[in-house]
Amino acid sequence: MKKQHLPTKICPVCNRSFMWRKKWEKNWEMVKYCSKKCAGIKSNKGLT
Structure with missing residues (x-):
């Protein structure tokens, strides 16, 4: 899989991808x- 096609998520603490x-x-x-x-x-x- 090429790097540009990797899945991403957003961190709920720092809001960075x-x-x-x-x-x-x-x-x-x-x-x-x-x-x-x-x-x-x-x-x-205390975040979830």
Whole structure:
């Protein structure tokens, strides 16, 4: 798959777009945050 055709999502914490990564291949549907940092901020702010 070419880079321009990779799926993207919007991180609910930082509102930035992030692309699919090979390490997320098996659980892309469950990925919500662009980074571990944003996932940690989520727990501190009480966001879902």
